[in-house]
Amino acid sequence: MNNHTYCSMVIFGATGDLAKRKLFPSIYNLYKKGTLDKNFAVVGVARREWSDEVFRENVTASLQDSNISIEGDLTEFLSHFRYLAFDVTNAASYQDLHELLNSLEQEFSIPGNRMFYMAMAPEFFGTIASYLKSEGVTNEQGWNRLIIEKPFGHDFASAQKLNEDLRQAFAEDEIYRIDHYLGKEMVQNIGVIRFANAIFESLWNNRHISNIQITSSESLGVEDRGGYYDTSGALRDMVQNHMIQMVALLAMEPPIRLTTEEIRSEKIKALRALRPMTKDEVKQYFVRSQYGPGSMNGKEVPGYRSEPKVNPESRTETFVAGKLMIDNFRWAGVPIYIRTGKRMQEKSTKIVVEFKELPMNLYSKSENNVHPNLLIIHIQPDEGISLILNGKKIGMTDKTTPAKLDYCNHCIDGINTPEAYEKLLNDAIHGDATNFTHWDEVALSWKFVDVISEAWKEDTSSEFELYPAGSMGPKAADELLAQDGFHWWPIGDDSDYSI
Numbered sequence: 001m002n003n004h005t006y007c008s009m010v011i012f013g014a015t016g017d018l019a020k021r022k023l024f025p026s027i028y029n030l031y032k033k034g035t036l037d038k039n040f041a042v043v044g045v046a047r048r049e050w051s052d053e054v055f056r057e058n059v060t061a062s063l064q065d066s067n068i069s070i071e072g073d074l075t076e077f078l079s080h081f082r083y084l085a086f087d088v089t090n091a092a093s094y095q096d097l098h099e100l101l102n103s104l105e106q107e108f109s110i111p112g113n114r115m116f117y118m119a120m121a122p123e124f125f126g127t128i129a130s131y132l133k134s135e136g137v138t139n140e141q142g143w144n145r146l147i148i149e150k151p152f153g154h155d156f157a158s159a160q161k162l163n164e165d166l167r168q169a170f171a172e173d174e175i176y177r178i179d180h181y182l183g184k185e186m187v188q189n190i191g192v193i194r195f196a197n198a199i200f201e202s203l204w205n206n207r208h209i210s211n212i213q214i215t216s217s218e219s220l221g222v223e224d225r226g227g228y229y230d231t232s233g234a235l236r237d238m239v240q241n242h243m244i245q246m247v248a249l250l251a252m253e254p255p256i257r258l259t260t261e262e263i264r265s266e267k268i269k270a271l272r273a274l275r276p277m278t279k280d281e282v283k284q285y286f287v288r289s290q291y292g293p294g295s296m297n298g299k300e301v302p303g304y305r306s307e308p309k310v311n312p313e314s315r316t317e318t319f320v321a322g323k324l325m326i327d328n329f330r331w332a333g334v335p336i337y338i339r340t341g342k343r344m345q346e347k348s349t350k351i352v353v354e355f356k357e358l359p360m361n362l363y364s365k366s367e368n369n370v371h372p373n374l375l376i377i378h379i380q381p382d383e384g385i386s387l388i389l390n391g392k393k394i395g396m397t398d399k400t401t402p403a404k405l406d407y408c409n410h411c412i413d414g415i416n417t418p419e420a421y422e423k424l425l426n427d428a429i430h431g432d433a434t435n436f437t438h439w440d441e442v443a444l445s446w447k448f449v450d451v452i453s454e455a456w457k458e459d460t461s462s463e464f465e466l467y468p469a470g471s472m473g474p475k476a477a478d479e480l481l482a483q484d485g486f487h488w489w490p491i492g493d494d495s496d497y498s499i
């Protein structure tokens with residue numbers, strides 16, 4: 001085994017949407033920046049009968065269609081790309097793949113390191129992994145890494161089965177389960193904000209924080225993914241993975257070192273402390289809804305049930321809000337509210353940490369509202385941090401006014417901020433699995449989510465409250481916080497924080 005980053009990458013599903021929109025532009029950016037060693041090869045696999053030439057034309061088109069800048073001639077870059085047409089369920093074809101990899105390793109002096117990226121429908125993951133092993137494509141001369149796209153299963157049982165299938169062929173430390181939120185700049189910044197700032201870490205507990213709110217709203221509907229989405233819904237599509245990962249990063253204890261093992265182990269501990277719900281409690285703590293017709297930017301848009309490939313009577317949720325509790329010394333009594341949905345007012349992912357009021361505040365009078373301090377982590381589209389403090393209103397008064405201190409991350413280095421997939425690919429090439437999910441994290445989050453989806457599946461009688469497309473979700477999501485005396489803080493970039 002060697003520690004080189006020289007490697008060949010096999011992309012299963014190379015003619016598909018993910019490869020086109022995310023993977024080729026990311027590989028190019030790594031190449032352009034010199035982060036990717038020149039000793040690399042990319043083999044695209046799919047059934048379409050493309051030649052190497054057609055494949056390269058498609059890679060070129062994908063770079064042109066993305067918003068990255070192409071520098072100079074692409075000939076050298078594209079010379080590393082080959083294409084192999086085969087059906088991944090056909091064991092015999094893996095021999096051709098092995099031979100092609102052997103010859104590319106000679107051509108580009110690659111010491112046998114192989115990265116396999118599964119950019120295909122999940123039903124193929126187990127089959128591909130087992131053929132890679134049984135047909136001898138994994139290479140004992142170098143390292144082997146398997147990158148797995150989401151969804152990782154449909155529930156705990158299917159995820160466990162998939163994991164067992166993968167583990168027949170690959171060790172846990174060879175499996176890189178992608179959660180692209182972990183590649184986002186500001187999600188990675190959560191650790192730095194918490195553990196590199198004395199003013200936050202010392203307040204990061206139930207003595208000083210009243211509640212945390214995580215919103216990931218999307219303005220798009222299901223687009224052309226109705227077939228997949230209608231069997232998934234927002235709970236599986238967003239909560240089981242991205243939302244719960246953000247909860248883990250916010251709630252975990254400081255790791256003793258910044259190593260993959262230590263960070264993962266703290267995240268796992270935090271997820272173990274997630275209070276499980278009974279099915280009866282689901283109604284009290286979780287809200288589901290679906291978008292009805294509405295208007296986005298002044299344009300009428302259809303409701304979810306009229307989207308292509310969606311069952312016209314679908315009860316699939318396109319919106320989820322929930323209250324999570326972490327049962328440990330640090331977080332006892334602090335609700336973490338999450339909400340996510342499609343066709344909401346705007347595209348925005350934000351974390352708002354609301355601090356408790358002072359035990360006594362000299363400025364809290366009937367005619368003056370002292371604002372709670374808020375730490376806002378702007379994940380996207382803007383990236384940065386805001387802190388809402390109280391200042392004195394200007395003039396001959398002792399009234400207070402909220403003052404917002406902003407740090408804009410993308411204003412500093414916006415153009416160079418790497419896209420999530422670029423960072424994650426680079427991490428996998430370097431053998432850094434920190435920003436990929438360990439099986440234990442996946443298992444714990446499925447177990448948490450399964451109770452909710454089972455309760456919803458059994459409850460076919462209750463009314464399904466729709467929210468109008470273009471809104472911030474159903475009223476029930478507001479009531480969820482109101483019953484605890486809180487409300488959702490606005491998430492727009494120019495939000496008014498007055499109370």
Ligand SMILES: NC(=O)C1=CN([C@@H]2O[C@H](COP(=O)(O)OP(=O)(O)OC[C@H]3O[C@@H](n4cnc5c(N)ncnc54)[C@H](OP(=O)(O)O)[C@@H]3O)[C@@H](O)[C@H]2O)C=CC1
Nearest residue numbers: 013014015016017018046047048087088119120149150151
């Ligand atoms: N697209 C996105 O933005 C995102 C996608 N993902 C995940 O990435 C994965 C891929 O998604 P996406 O790219 O959108 O899917 P697509 O449907 O666009 O692509 C599927 C790919 O699989 C190939 N394929 C299908 N069946 C076979 C087969 N039997 N043998 C060989 N190749 C086959 C297709 O090519 P051909 O028809 O030529 O065989 C195509 O290249 C999924 O797991 C998805 O959940 C995750 C997050 C975002």
Ligand SMILES: O=C1O[C@H](COP(=O)(O)O)[C@@H](O)[C@H](O)[C@H]1O
Nearest residue numbers: 150180216218237238242349380
């Ligand atoms: O994984 C997914 O994420 C996207 C949202 O990702 P973002 O980076 O644009 O916030 C979501 O649209 C999709 O349904 C889901 O599968």
